[in-house]
Amino acid sequence: MTSLLWLLLLAGGGALLPSLYSQTGKQHVLLAPLLLALGYGLSPAALGFVTTGAAADMQPALQMAVAWLALAAGLQVLETRTWRRHNGVLAKQLMTNILAAAWSGLGVGAVLVIAQLGLTTSHTWRMPEILREPEVNGLLWGWGCLVAGTQRRMRPADQVFLGCLGLVLLCSFDGNMLGWTALLVVGCAGIVGLLGNPTTSTSLKDPAWPIRTAVLIGATALTCGLAAQLGLPGVLVGFFVGACLKRAGLVPATQCRQVAASVRSVHVVTLVLVGLSLRVALTHILWGIALGVVLLCMRLVWEHSQHRVRGGGRRIGILVREDNAGRCIWLAASLLFVTHRSILAQALLPIMAIAVILSDISLWSLRDFAPTRQKA
Amino acid sequence: MAKTESSQSGLRQPRPKVPREGLLRSPMNMAVKEGAAPLAGVLLLVWLCQQAMTESNTLGPLAALGFLLLGGMAAGNVAGAAGLPKLTGYLLLGVLSGPFGLSFFGHAAAGGLAWMNELALALIALQAGSELALSQLRHGAKGLSWAILCHTIVIPLGMACSFALLSPWLHLGGQPTWGIALALGGVWGALSLSKAPADTLAILSETGAQGRFASHVLGVVVLIDVVVLVVFALALLIAKSVLNPHVILSLHSLGNLGVELGSSCAAGVSFGLAVAAWFWLVGDDMRLGTLFCICSAFAVGAFCRYLHYDALLVFVAAGFIVRNLSAQGPRLLHAVESLSHGVMVVFFATAGASLNLTALTSLWPVALALALLRMGANLAASYLGHTLARDPGDWRWQSHTAFISQAGVTLGLASIVAHQLGAAGTQLAMLAVAVVGINELIGPVAFKQTLAYRRRLAVS
Numbered sequence: 001m002t003s004l005l006w007l008l009l010l011a012g013g014g015a016l017l018p019s020l021y022s023q024t025g026k027q028h029v030l031l032a033p034l035l036l037a038l039g040y041g042l043s044p045a046a047l048g049f050v051t052t053g054a055a056a057d058m059q060p061a062l063q064m065a066v067a068w069l070a071l072a073a074g075l076q077v078l079e080t081r082t083w084r085r086h087n088g089v090l091a092k093q094l095m096t097n098i099l100a101a102a103w104s105g106l107g108v109g110a111v112l113v114i115a116q117l118g119l120t121t122s123h124t125w126r127m128p129e130i131l132r133e134p135e136v137n138g139l140l141w142g143w144g145c146l147v148a149g150t151q152r153r154m155r156p157a158d159q160v161f162l163g164c165l166g167l168v169l170l171c172s173f174d175g176n177m178l179g180w181t182a183l184l185v186v187g188c189a190g191i192v193g194l195l196g197n198p199t200t201s202t203s204l205k206d207p208a209w210p211i212r213t214a215v216l217i218g219a220t221a222l223t224c225g226l227a228a229q230l231g232l233p234g235v236l237v238g239f240f241v242g243a244c245l246k247r248a249g250l251v252p253a254t255q256c257r258q259v260a261a262s263v264r265s266v267h268v269v270t271l272v273l274v275g276l277s278l279r280v281a282l283t284h285i286l287w288g289i290a291l292g293v294v295l296l297c298m299r300l301v302w303e304h305s306q307h308r309v310r311g312g313g314r315r316i317g318i319l320v321r322e323d324n325a326g327r328c329i330w331l332a333a334s335l336l337f338v339t340h341r342s343i344l345a346q347a348l349l350p351i352m353a354i355a356v357i358l359s360d361i362s363l364w365s366l367r368d369f370a371p372t373r374q375k376a
Numbered sequence: 377m378a379k380t381e382s383s384q385s386g387l388r389q390p391r392p393k394v395p396r397e398g399l400l401r402s403p404m405n406m407a408v409k410e411g412a413a414p415l416a417g418v419l420l421l422v423w424l425c426q427q428a429m430t431e432s433n434t435l436g437p438l439a440a441l442g443f444l445l446l447g448g449m450a451a452g453n454v455a456g457a458a459g460l461p462k463l464t465g466y467l468l469l470g471v472l473s474g475p476f477g478l479s480f481f482g483h484a485a486a487g488g489l490a491w492m493n494e495l496a497l498a499l500i501a502l503q504a505g506s507e508l509a510l511s512q513l514r515h516g517a518k519g520l521s522w523a524i525l526c527h528t529i530v531i532p533l534g535m536a537c538s539f540a541l542l543s544p545w546l547h548l549g550g551q552p553t554w555g556i557a558l559a560l561g562g563v564w565g566a567l568s569l570s571k572a573p574a575d576t577l578a579i580l581s582e583t584g585a586q587g588r589f590a591s592h593v594l595g596v597v598v599l600i601d602v603v604v605l606v607v608f609a610l611a612l613l614i615a616k617s618v619l620n621p622h623v624i625l626s627l628h629s630l631g632n633l634g635v636e637l638g639s640s641c642a643a644g645v646s647f648g649l650a651v652a653a654w655f656w657l658v659g660d661d662m663r664l665g666t667l668f669c670i671c672s673a674f675a676v677g678a679f680c681r682y683l684h685y686d687a688l689l690v691f692v693a694a695g696f697i698v699r700n701l702s703a704q705g706p707r708l709l710h711a712v713e714s715l716s717h718g719v720m721v722v723f724f725a726t727a728g729a730s731l732n733l734t735a736l737t738s739l740w741p742v743a744l745a746l747a748l749l750r751m752g753a754n755l756a757a758s759y760l761g762h763t764l765a766r767d768p769g770d771w772r773w774q775s776h777t778a779f780i781s782q783a784g785v786t787l788g789l790a791s792i793v794a795h796q797l798g799a800a801g802t803q804l805a806m807l808a809v810a811v812v813g814i815n816e817l818i819g820p821v822a823f824k825q826t827l828a829y830r831r832r833l834a835v836s
Contacts, residue, residue, distance in 0.1 A: 060437045183424065184421070188421070190417055210713075221438050222445075225442055229429055
């Protein structure tokens with residue numbers, strides 16, 4: 001069954017679904033829930049087409065897919081020269097992003113705390129400890145990605161924001177984690193620089209192109225695998241590796257575009273794999289609904305305060321354009337990636353998945369009210 | 377004159393441009409920069425991380441994949457700089473870092489990479505099939521036929537007799553009678569007949585060797601891997617009936633094998649037509665081409681397992697059909713080659729990791745003797761075949777180096793022997809693993825040296 005699953009994922013991810021994935025250049029709003037449902041339908045928890053063993057065999061694939069997405073996001077950061085040109089607007093954008101993330105994170109954090117109270121039998125947690133939980137770390141990081149991570153090209157402010165967020169999160173653990181992350185990032189970037197031979201030009205007809213792609217895949221697998229075994233947030237490490245490679249000019253622009261082009265296919269694979277890992281219970285559905293509502297409200301209020309748009313339809317329209325589903329799924333996948341051991345993490349993943357489905361469906365149902373694209 | 381004028385006017389003369397790229401890309405520099413340094417970096421990184429791991433200090437499947445890919449490429453570059461095949465670098469990295477070596481990763485992680493092996497075997501077979509041009513085969517049909525015939529007769533018979541003579545030193549359990557020793561020798565002869573198409577193809581790709589000689593050795597290796605299935609089934613049948621009097625010698629299972637091989641060929645033809653149609657439809661869109669290759673590797677692999685077809689034969693037949701009955705051969709070859717680089721690194725490194733060093737260290741004197749005898753049998757068969765076919769004289773002493781390597785097919789057959797022939801079979805399988813280890817380390821080096829020698833001769 002594993003082989004057939006691979007076939008399904010690759011064929012779907014690579015060829016069939018990207019054509020469905022974009023309509024007028026935007027992600028199809030119903031696709032994420034459909035893919036999640038497909039994965040869940042195949043899973044041992046539902047129809048059982050995929051056995052438990054086969055689903056477990058696919059876990060490294062999920063880790064790899066998430067790490068590849070993180071690497072792709074990292075490779076989208078701007079080069080230093082371009083970055084300097086944006087210095088003028090940097091502070092304002094940065095502040096806006098931090099405020100947005102803080103505001104949204106506040107709501108999510110509140111739901112999380114309540115969730116933990118409701119889901120764990122012992123209520124003896126303390127605030128610093130919850131911050132040290134890897135799933136909270138993953139969630140905050142994922143939220144950062146949700147704000148800025150999957151844009152076509154990241155703005156300097158987003159980059160600074162993500163970098164600061166990552167460092168703050170790392171420092172919230174201990175010096176060890178910071179040290180190990182730095183070692184992994186620098187080590188992998190150095191190896192890629194040596195093996196990838198970045199001095200020559202890159203194109204699909206370049207004979208070195210397959211080698212360079214293999215090097216990138218190897219670096220991603222090594223980094224993310226080692227990070228998972230060391231208990232580090234692999235998404236964070238993957239992103240930093242990508243950013244480091246891009247900033248150091250070790251990956252040519254053509255290669256970055258190739259990686260970015262593969263993101264949609266990998267996203268599809270990730271969604272199905274996340275669906276395969278779902279274990280939905282009634283409690284999780286309820287918490288998912290709650291979190292989905294919080295996510296919607298927080299975004300709505302923030303957008304309203306920023307753009308001063310009147311009318312519910314317009315507000316929803318802004319949300320529709322924000323491509324929430326893909327980012328939330330990335331968040332959910334990152335959660336799964338960093339935390340499949342603790343009870344809270346096992347509960348959080350379906351919560352996030354349900355939240356995504358809910359937000360997507362509600363957005364889709366309100367799409368008719370969405371206005372046409374506004375000028376920036 | 378110009379120099380004088382500029383020095384008089386006080387202008388600094390621009391320095392002549394040194395071809396810096398040329399200096400940087402000297403062989404020693406490249407060996408350090410693209411081989412030794414990244415390899416040391418990967419090893420250091422993994423070692424440091426292992427020191428920090430609390431639960432288990434062996435790498436999981438994902439980290440092992442990254443380690444083998446990056447480390448294998450670096451090790452391949454080091455081997456290439458040393459004049460060895462890159463394949464040897466991949467294998468050595470796998471041997472040293474695998475569960476039987478320094479245990480950077482364990483059996484579980486190696487098992488978790490089995491899907492890569494499935495993909496690699498499919499790509500190898502597709503590539504091998506599409507390298508077999510009908511025009512070249514027709515041109516060398518006589519040599520190919522004689523070579524296959526001689527190999528099929530000389531190697532099994534020679535190795536069976538050698539095995540029977542060496543049986544007192546092989547710890548086969550008690551003192552086997554001559555009948556039993558010869559029956560087990562027959563199985564050993566069938567195992568010795570098998571080759572390694574993957575190794576041959578990898579060396580041919582690395583060196584870029586083409587022409588009649590390359591086509592000949594590739595044809596022999598691919599076709600003998602089909603013949604070996606029949607010889608092995610026959611030998612196993614005889615051995616089972618000799619070892620166990622209750623088993624009646626019947627050719628029924630051979631009939632089944634014939635049906636399976638025929639069906640595999642038929643399935644391969646159909647699959648080949650489908651591949652040709654796909655590449656005709658997608659044209660030069662290599663993204664869809666490569667994706668099709670990956671998907672079909674898994675799909676056809678699952679299909680073959682379900683119907684008990686020989687997957688290798690199906691893919692070879694498909695590649696052959698695409699190459700010779702359609703105009704899509706170059707597109708298929710390009711798609712497979714663009715995919716195969718990374719996949720092959722992991723495949724060979726994993727193969728190295730699966731070589732049982734424990735068996736090799738305990739059985740090395742006997743294993744070495746059997747490996748040398750097999751090389752001798754290969755040489756005799758090749759010499760005889762080329763003499764009968766009246767092939768060029770230098771082929772007689774050179775082509776046998778392409779047939780030394782043994783890998784996945786032999787190990788697969790050895791596991792069947794261990795499963796079906798009891799204690800003697802287990803011992804025989806251990807011996808096979810040890811001999812494969814030796815052949816796998818010597819074969820690629822010898823074949824590459826032969827090709828380099830032929831190239832030097834051609835140039836001079």
